[in-house]
Each structure stands twice: as C-alpha cells, then as structure tokens.
Amino acid sequence: MEFENRDEFIIKKYQQDEAAMIQVFVNWAVRNQLDPVQLYQRAYPSQIKNEALFLAVEEAEPFDMEVDDESLLELLQMFGNDDLAFVVSEEMEKIGRK
Template identity: 40%
Template sequence: MKDKIIQQYEEDENIMIRLFAHWCANHDINAATLYKNAYPHQHENGILLNIMKETEKDNLQVDTETVIHVLQLFGNEDLAFEVSKAAVKF
C-alpha cells in the first residue's frame, strides 16, 4: 500500500511539472529559469529539464489559474508566486 501511495504521488507530481512546463512554453518563458528564480538555492530540476525537451508549444493549453492552483497543491508556493508575477507581463 505504501509503495502505491508513493507511486501515485510521483505520477501526480509529474503531471504538475508537465502542466507548468506547458504553461511556460505557451508563454515563451523558460521554465528552468522561472524555477531557478523561485528556488535559487536548489540544483537544476532534472525531471523539469527532461519534460521541457518533450514539451511542444501550444500542444496543451493550460490557464494561469490552473497552474498556480496545482503548484500550490504540491506546496510550491514560491513557484506559484513566480508564475503569477510572470503572468502580469502578458
């Protein structure tokens, strides 16, 4: 049961990262740079970098409120704040 819960969390986290990467691509924002702005003391996020390589612009439309909400659900308040700051510019 414990392994199933961990696996489900990782899958959900992967979806969150994909939504974030798509939102960034659709707004011509470098997701890795925005992530670094939110978490300057962390190493590069390898999962994010891999997903960025797979992400095609306009392949999936994700609205800003959804991205912010999903990021907050996973405790990524700083990244949600960076998304909201970036969204003001367009």
Template identity: 45%
Template sequence: MVEDNRSKQLEEAIIENYKQEEDMMILVFAQWCINHGLEPEELYRAAYPQQDSNERLLRVRKLTVSREEAGDIPLDTVLGVLSMFGNEDLAMVVAEAAAQLPQERK
C-alpha cells in the same frame, strides 16, 4: 508476513501515484511556460535559487509540445496545481511572470 508485504505494496503504490501526479503538475507548469514564450527552468531558478537544476523538470519538459500544438492552460490552473503541491514560491514567480506578459498572450 503477507500483511507486511501488502502494506509495503500499498505504500509503494501510493508513492508512485503521488510521483505521477507531481509529474503532471510539472508538465502543466512547463507547458504553460512554453505557451507563453517563457523558459520553465528560468522561472524555477527564480523561485528556488538555492537549488541546482531540477532533474524531474528537465525530464518532464521533454513531454511538452509547441505552443501551436498545445491547448490553452489558464493561469488559475497553473497556480492551483502548483499550490496543491506546496510550490508557493514558484506560484508567486509564475504570477509575476504572467503580469509581465503582453495582454494578448495572457
């Protein structure tokens, strides 16, 4: 019984850690969008048109700051974290959006 409880606690801790890391990925994506004058929700919808709005994106978006307050986030970083979490479609949309940005904003 004690072993089952420990196993369950470990499983819950792993799941919670993954969710926190996933939230960080969402924050990196959303902040990159804000830094480049793009709407994260629009890019998300372009990547996943079959899905309704993403509640986690809406929640995490509240943690973003203005472009002036934020540090630079390299495109490679955004693409890397999106790929790490299996968001290849979103990474493709981000890469396409980045290609459309004026040179001084990339």
C-alpha cells in the same frame, strides 16, 4: 506485504501526479514564450538541478496542453510550490500588461 504495496502505490501515484504538474507548468511557460528552467531557478535559486523539470522540458511539445492561469497556480500550490506560484503570478501580471 499488502501495506508495503499500498505505500508503494501511493508514492508512485504522487510521483506521477507531480510529473504531470511539472509538465503542465512547462507547457504553460513554453506557450507564453517563457523559459521554465529560468522561472524555476528564480523561485528556487539555491536548489540544485531538478531532473524532473529538465526531462519535462526535453519532452515538451509546445502548445499540446491548454491550462488557464488560475488552474496552474492552484496546481503549483497544491504540490507546495508556493515560491514558483509567486514567480508565475508575477509573469502572468507582466503578460497581462502587454
């Protein structure tokens, strides 16, 4: 039983961390006047609706969280979202040229 509880704890902790990563991404996009859903769809065009992303967008409070560009890219890559990190880095370059 203890082993199952530990596994459940690890899974729950990962899910919480992933939800926090999504919230950071959404807040970055909103703060930079970008559509987080559109960015996500560019990165993963064949993926069906991401419920966690839509929930984060619905609950987003604009400008409630500051995160620098490098930290966001590292966070996305840490969770295996390399395609999204690439799309975000493209947008960061565009923002830098304005």
